[in-house]
Amino acid sequence: MLKQTIEVRSTRPSAGLRPPVPAPARHALADSFAVMGAPLNVARNAEIYGEGEPAEYVYKVISGVVRTYKLLSDGRRQISAFLLPGDVFGLDGAEEHRFTAEAIADTTLVFVRRSALTALAARDGEVANDLWRMAAADLRRAHEHMLLLGRKSAQERIAAFLLEMVERAEETDTVDLPMSRLDIADYLGLTIETVSRTLTLLENAATIELPSTRRIRLANKAALSRLNA
Amino acid sequence: MLKQTIEVRSTRPSAGLRPPVPAPARHALADSFAVMGAPLNVARNAEIYGEGEPAEYVYKVISGVVRTYKLLSDGRRQISAFLLPGDVFGLDGAEEHRFTAEAIADTTLVFVRRSALTALAARDGEVANDLWRMAAADLRRAHEHMLLLGRKSAQERIAAFLLEMVERAEETDTVDLPMSRLDIADYLGLTIETVSRTLTLLENAATIELPSTRRIRLANKAALSRLNA
DNA sequence: CGGGATATTGATTGATTTCAATGTGAGTGG
DNA sequence: CCACTCACATTGAAATCAATCAATATCCCG
Numbered sequence A, B: 001m002l003k004q005t006i007e008v009r010s011t012r013p014s015a016g017l018r019p020p021v022p023a024p025a026r027h028a029l030a031d032s033f034a035v036m037g038a039p040l041n042v043a044r045n046a047e048i049y050g051e052g053e054p055a056e057y058v059y060k061v062i063s064g065v066v067r068t069y070k071l072l073s074d075g076r077r078q079i080s081a082f083l084l085p086g087d088v089f090g091l092d093g094a095e096e097h098r099f100t101a102e103a104i105a106d107t108t109l110v111f112v113r114r115s116a117l118t119a120l121a122a123r124d125g126e127v128a129n130d131l132w133r134m135a136a137a138d139l140r141r142a143h144e145h146m147l148l149l150g151r152k153s154a155q156e157r158i159a160a161f162l163l164e165m166v167e168r169a170e171e172t173d174t175v176d177l178p179m180s181r182l183d184i185a186d187y188l189g190l191t192i193e194t195v196s197r198t199l200t201l202l203e204n205a206a207t208i209e210l211p212s213t214r215r216i217r218l219a220n221k222a223a224l225s226r227l228n229a
Numbered sequence C: 001c002g003g004g005a006t007a008t009t010g011a012t013t014g015a016t017t018t019c020a021a022t023g024t025g026a027g028t029g030g
Numbered sequence D: 001c002c003a004c005t006c007a008c009a010t011t012g013a014a015a016t017c018a019a020t021c022a023a024t025a026t027c028c029c030g
Helices: A028-036 A114-123 A125-150 A154-168 A181-188 A192-204 A221-227 B028-036 B114-123 B125-150 B154-168 B181-188 B192-204 B221-227
Strands: A038-042 A047-049 A057-063 A066-071 A077-083 A100-103 A107-113 A174-176 A209-212 A215-217 B038-042 B047-049 B057-063 B066-071 B077-083 B100-103 B107-113 B174-176 B209-212 B215-217
Touching: A028 A107, A028 A114, A057 A114, A066 A181, A077 A125, A077 A181, A077 B125, A107 A114, A114 A125, A125 A154, A125 B077, A125 B125, A154 A174, A154 A181, A154 A192, A154 A221, A181 A192, A192 A209, B028 B107, B028 B114, B057 B114, B066 B181, B077 B125, B077 B181, B107 B114, B114 B125, B125 B154, B154 B174, B154 B181, B154 B192, B154 B221, B181 B192, B192 B209
Parallel strands: none
Antiparallel strands: A038 A107, A047 A100, A057 A107, A066 A077, A066 A100, A174 A215, A209 A215, B038 B107, B047 B100, B057 B107, B066 B077, B066 B100, B174 B215, B209 B215
């Protein structure tokens, strides 16, 4: 555990980077990022923010993938979410982040000062609405994840994970997983070996196909859904 | 599983019950319930709302205890939260509830129309703030719970649970658990037998004392905290 | 063509579940 | 007041699933 956090920490948010776009936000929060956000490139495995740091910015994934997680004292890691392009994160915790966020692959983000967002929300009801919706989405995800971790077998967890991934990738039956088996294991509360074994199991059952380690075709989604209880 | 849901469903929210208190809300959301909420008595095991029902009201526990949960198709139940006096619930889901809420013991609630709350929030920034804080608290709880369910041993789960309960009961070392072993098991993602066994284990280790089944004294909180990783 | 990280597979152990029986306690009615 | 009962809790024995320990295998990347 406790993998190498190659601290190729990319440039931090810094004033001055902000592009001089003067146009007012037209379409609520979605545009806040376009208008106010400065682009940020984060290298694979670089930290975006750490647990306990002041939660000053809110981020949106443009390309790449991000994981948010917590470490237990003995090194066990629980990944709470994978953030894909379009996802917004950094709203955990009011004062300080309650998770660490890292890029899983080379990632481009835009970020906005949280205070700017809340100020905007105070004036613009639509922005406030968007913020609320995003928080609600976070909560829904957390609840889903809780359910997944609670009382499910390895097969059920993997099935749920695969279905979640195809859906979020807006694909019908093939996923290109951007994360390692270890990441998947730490997301699902399993070991890397169990993840691997379960995938081969599903492959042998002709439920999935594994053209390569990170590419998975859901050959029998019905069977997966059944496993998803 | 799928216990008797003795449908002693108490009176539903109904207009007309509302007490004729005309005073304006002074202290934000906390008072909204006092001012606008109608009291509601719910018998032990009675359902407050069901998963999928329109989320029309928000509730606050005055006395008693509430559990919110989801059922898997085969009857496995995941309890997502226990709500104690002072706790607000019913904010899950925008349109419809994503959990079922039931009283664990005879319970008194107050409830407020969600629309009334959001209308109030639109005018009163303090109320909006309170709502936001509550949602954030929900999210924090969900994240904590996720961590607990992810990669923790039975002992660690029980330890975390007991510590959570004493803290929320605002006690220092003794808890009166309002819920059954089955409820605890379904909250922690364990079986009733494992809960029982683990409690006796901790008792034998002199970490806790069990004066009666539902009363637990945390004789060695340090040891529990250590288990809490 | 290495070489290191990542993934798969195998053998074994171990914690928790499952199946099964017994114990306990609160409420009820005789 | 006691016996009875029903729900809930504990305890035991066996089975099971995932973790752990260990050995290859494969895939990138330089």
